[in-house]
Amino acid sequence: MMVVLAIVLGPIIGGLLTGIDRKITARIQGRFGPPIMQPFYDVFKLIGKEKFINNKVQIVYVITYLFFAMLSLVLFVMGQDLIAIIFVLTVGGGAMVMGALSVRSPYSQVGAQREIMQMLAYDPLLIIAAVGMFMVTGSFKVSDIISYQITHNAPLLYVLPLVFLVLIEVLTIKMRKSPFDISAGQHAHQEIVRGVHTEFSGPYLAMIEVAHWYELMLALGFVALFFATQWYFAVALVVLMYLLEILLDNTTARLTWRWMLKSAWGFGIVLCAINLIAFYFIQA
């Protein structure tokens, strides 16, 4: 039941959120903006386009990406192991990179290299966040983390505030929002054409878009885990976080990948370590 809900409702909510994002972004820039349903129009149009591929391997990688994005959300909804979810998510991201690398277009290649850098930047931080949750609740399982917070009425945000701060950066990198939209500019930025997505077109681009919605839902699920005492607190935290991401996206300029790696590893890992060490001593 939950699995079907995740597969069906995941992209619908994800698409709506993307539409709201585009609308708010337009309003911040003083424009009227597209309709909320715009992401769905885009995807349906892309499905109706001519199938244009460079090689058959590309199709395999796109389907793999979509499948693993779906699988990671399903695992999350089923309350499975966080480490396994991060692993599945990474395999999907890796498939995307391999697909981009299978074409000789320089834009696609540069985009793929940058995507690898992005994955390199956020993956260790996600793992550390999961370890932090384990230290507090004693389990990597999503269902246990939630039930711990409900029974103790103690949201993780209170004990892991610095880890949550780092998660903001992780989300920005994962969702390719400015200042870290370096592997594939969303909206109208065209520095390396469309980065990793350059060589995918028509229905395959539509699949990438849908996979991205699944990933968005999973990322917001991670945020919700930090305040899972009541469902409405979790939803409020997710909404706040999403608005913050949109604001960040619109008020910052793009940074280079060196900046991203330095800030993610330097700032991110140090903050997480301080938080976890402090928690360890307070508990002891």
Next chain:
Amino acid sequence: MGLINNSRAKSPWVVHFDCGSCNGCDIEVLACLTPLYDIERFGILNIGNPKHADILLVTGTVNPRNERVLRNVYEQIPEPKVVVAIGACSCTGGIFADCYNVIQGVDKVIPVDVYVPGCAARPEAIIDGVVLGLAKFGEKVAKMNSKAVGK
């Protein structure tokens, strides 16, 4: 199929190719993206990648040197696609029509669907041209389907 056809008209992504214009028309094309005209409210995005685009906007005079590039960009756009020639230069060659190195109009190189006259074409006229192009998607799809049946 109704859903997909509706979506086509609601999400035309645009790629802009400058054949060697004086930049007058190009600036007007970019003006369409500004908050004043904001073409994104019609779902139009300046996507900058022919493989993702639905509509090709061509500005400037075509000449034998960039003819090959123009045809290449055109061929990289997946069907159904629409070509809009913007400005006097791309419609007919404009005041440069008699130059030895100028081809008289984009339609000598690739099939053009909509002509937007003007020097430079106004942003309103460009938006009108794109909207006219949207009406042509129906024909294009019919042609695409008949081609598929022929195969």
